[in-house]
Amino acid sequence: MDVRDAVEADAERMAELTDAPMDVMRNLVHDRTVRIAEEDEEIVGFVSFDAQAQTVYVTQLEGPCETCTELLAEPIRFADREGMTVEYLVGEDDDAGREAAENAGFAEAGYGPRFGSTRTIRYRQ
Numbered sequence: 001m002d003v004r005d006a007v008e009a010d011a012e013r014m015a016e017l018t019d020a021p022m023d024v025m026r027n028l029v030h031d032r033t034v035r036i037a038e039e040d041e042e043i044v045g046f047v048s049f050d051a052q053a054q055t056v057y058v059t060q061l062e063g064p065c066e067t068c069t070e071l072l073a074e075p076i077r078f079a080d081r082e083g084m085t086v087e088y089l090v091g092e093d094d095d096a097g098r099e100a101a102e103n104a105g106f107a108e109a110g111y112g113p114r115f116g117s118t119r120t121i122r123y124r125q
Helices: 008-018 022-031 065-071 073-082 095-103
Strands: 002-005 033-039 042-052 055-062 085-091 107-111 120-124
Touching: 008 022, 008 033, 008 042, 008 055, 033 065, 033 073, 042 065, 042 073, 055 065, 055 073, 065 073, 065 095, 073 085, 085 095, 095 120
Parallel strands: 055 085
Antiparallel strands: 002 033, 033 042, 042 055, 085 120, 107 120
């Protein structure tokens, strides 16, 4: 698997992976740091993150569990270089997201905010 920076042309495939509008994914590429995972030149996942104060926040993570585990290494590397922590909110019912976080070395840090009716779990590293 290869990991690279996202470009605007990736927005269409990102939208397919998330069932989100392409314009939303295009804005994500412009507004956040987004890293793309590719296998055989096909996008199989991505991670977006943003840094504020002393924390790097993972804002979106898509792909199979193993891919997500590898993608989480991207914000972790950035945070390590900058002396920051990393935080990732995962839906309570998102077993693959929780597994990826734990595989990447994150620890549960209690409940996070609700998004609609979805309760989240806060992971920190």
